Amino acid sequence: MGFDLTALASVVDVHGPVVRIVIAETKGSAPRDAGTSMLVWADGQSGTIGGGTLEFQAIAAAKRLLGTPGKWRRAFTKVPLGPALGQCCGGAVSLLAEVYGPAEVANLTRLASGAAHLSRPVLSGPAPTGAAATPHAMLAAGRLAEPFAEAEVPLWIYGAGHVGRALVWQMQRLGFAITWVDTDAGRFPDPLPDGITPLIAARPNEVVRYAPPEAMHLIVTYSHALDLELCHVILGHSFRFAGLIGSATKWTRFRARLAQLGHAPVQIARITCPIGLPELGKEP
Template identity: 55%
Template sequence: MGFDLQDLRAAVAGHGRVARVVIAAIRGSSPREVGAAMLVWKTGQSGTIGGGTLEFEAAQAARSASRHGLSHHALGPDLGQCCGGAVTLLTETYDAETVAVLDPEVIARPVSGPADMPMAIRRVLATARSQGVTPAPQLVDGWMIEPVHQPARPLWIWGAGHVGRALVQVLAPMPDLAITWVDTAPNRFPGDVPSNVTAVPAAKPAELVRHAPAHAEHLILTYSHTLDLDLCHRLLGHDFAFAGLIGSKTKWARFRSRLGALDHPPDRIADITCPIGDPTLGKHPQMIAVGVAAALMQPARATLTKKDLRA
């Protein structure tokens, strides 16, 4: 996770001046990791640095402008939390002017150190550029450095019906997913599509398959079996990391036969997973979404696997 510049820009656009509170350093046990952040404005907040008393007091201080810059908190003695460690928080205030000049890749700024960039920070940035390695969020010599968050996993959701909407509600907050949501017309989508989800109305959705990245993951759950089949057909002729299809075992048996008739070999057809979801959770759209999302976000996996998602 890094500096979520998109979220900050959206918050500033909606609320004006916004305070950002980020965990800059930890010692011992902490409810969140370095780089975890929340945004705070006069009437609300988003994100989390771990909840509890630490978050409550940090939000109150950010709102009242009584705490900016670095602050140090012993979680047990100072706040009565069970975590036995200590955290250093950095609180900064942003508005439209200050957000506009932030670096789109790595944000490094002095918070308690010299105005001139220290050599240690220069080395971190030089290593990142020369080796293509994203630097970890860290507080070094009075400077805070954070990479700008870039979602790394493209996920294409085909269909904006009940299950598609439930999936987007569950998955949109996940920071690593770049979601493209496709259906046949603008009125197929709800009026409140999350700002970090790209909704794409297309009269012929299957024509968009060729534009999907080769490492994208796909969830197919449209209102039309004909369209589902066409999407499966197109995806089998296109590289993908995972393709999952909603439906029964009977539906998948018919699809396998029809895809075979379209000259797709059995081993290639087997690369599509159907059904998806956890059958023990039931068939309610939200339950399907929870089952699929749980498998999708397994931390031990870079991508979905048939074993994890097959019902």
């Protein structure tokens, strides 16, 4: 958990100014931990700080804050979680709401290039600064410090069979931003694991162009023909890593076919096949 500047910048780019609400501190029992945040804009929101009346009132206050003038607008509130809110946690939370527009995001982007942590006062006015290392949100002396969230590596997994499912189950806990591609919605588990973006495509090779150039790709589909099409298209697209499920014999055939399709040996060698460590066995 941390300050996700990438997500914030994306929302500001689409919706304009937003308010980021973060739980700055908790006392006693609370629905979510310090550092939990959500984003609110004029006609929408994303994330949650725990739901209920606490969140409802925080969203209403955030929308009022959006309408106030000035730079680095902030609102700090201490909220007891008792019967008045219809919540029986019995503790209390402190909320910091901050308005972020393009100028503020640009300022934070410059700051994040040289600092791993963010510190700012809970009152409107002063711009944020770098902070001493802190593993989580920390409120002290009228300032809130948070670590910047590490950028997630985009990982595209093709195939929702038993191997694809096993990979997603493991990879989702390792800090990847996973896009899971298959030809049929019925092949995905229900419910989907948290944080996974499913992508249903009759021809998965046609969606490769939407992957960012720094993405990693794992090809584990049910079809050798589809595997080959994906390898062919990925080799024509910028990528960080590509791995293909299969045996050494399969890869020998694929190398020959990819060469016939016009790919140079040095480019073909960028695909890893087989994938995995043989000494660990064949279990996904």
